[in-house]
Amino acid sequence: MAELWERLQVFGLSQYEARTYVAAVQLGKSSAYQLSKASGVPRARVYDVLNSLVDRGIVMLEEDDEGNKAYLPLPVDVFLDRVQRQWESAFDKAGSELKQLESCDPTSDVYVATVRGEQNVLSFCRMLLKRAKARVLLSMWRPMYNRLLPELQAIHQTGCSIKGIVIGVDEPIGDLYAHRMNEYMYSIDKPWFILAIDGKELLYGHSVEANGNAFYTDDPVHLYLLEDYIWHDVLVNRLVQQGGEEQLDGWILPERARFFDITD
Structure with missing residues (x-):
């Protein structure tokens, strides 16, 4: 239930509003007392929360001749349709305004920006791939390659060139080359990735x-x-593949250790 409350908060409801609406959906027509008990919202707060939901049209209020109040939730299908339309409208307007701002005062200075967090990095990769027109160059290990494979396949079908090297992938798409696995590759505990789009x-x-x-x-x-x-x-x-993998790796790995002064 806690996850559902969090999802509803993404739609603009407060925590108490989300809990109260969920309780109203579960109970149907009910009193403020019943909603407070089912939702865990304190009785001292539940009336303010319900008034807010009523004002926003998410909960409907019925009052009889004796002044008794009952609350009914907006039907779930109606609520979801409303939320979706509001979200899409806000998304489109915000996107349009942000893009206008982005293009108003372009800077000529190059810069480096840090992207933190797994989902942010993946979203950034997907955004770049969607912008690719002619060429994608990449170096990537299997777990991340698999996460981005649907996007890579989609742009590959448009004729966009995909070149580079992947590690731990048996049959990569496009002109990607499968990296050989040797002692050095198996010793890497923090794999990397590189994703370059159109040389830009x-x-x-x-x-x-x-x-x-x-x-x-x-x-x-x-x-x-x-x-x-x-x-x-x-x-x-x-x-290495053409010259004999075992023979050249037997020379390359010691030479690498010597170049970087690796003594272990």
Whole structure:
């Protein structure tokens, strides 16, 4: 029930209003006392809450000749339709106004912004993928790749190029290359991702399952370095595959440790 109350609060109801409306739906026609008892809203507050719901048309008030008051909930289908229409209208208007503000005073300065939270990172990725016109470059591990696969498939069907490298994926879509797995790859405890769109926008950082931050930028230097990193990763994997994986990995891994002064 607590989750339902929280969902109703997203629609603009206070916690007490959400609890009272849910109780009204459960009880049907009922008194303020019954609603207070069923919802857990204190009797000292339930009248104010009911008056608010009545004013908003979410609960209906009936009063008999003797002054006794009874409350009925707005039918659920009517309530949901009303909420949906209000939400869609507010969403469209807010989106239009925000986009106008965004385009009013564009800045020429490049910047890097931090994106925090699993859902925010995924939403940002999906937004970038929807904006892709010609080319997507990515480097990504399987868990995050799977989360974004529907969006990747959708833009792939439009003819948008998808290139790069994925780790732990057996049959990637587009021109994605499957990264070889070796001792070094298995030792990585915080996987990363890189997502570059049309050579103009970039999101990179810890993969969502690593519970870290991601960083957005339109800085050309960032774009060049990380797009080139993806290409070099693809190139090395191809060369290793052609030259004998065990033999070259036996040389590459010690050389990497030597380059970065890794002694363990």
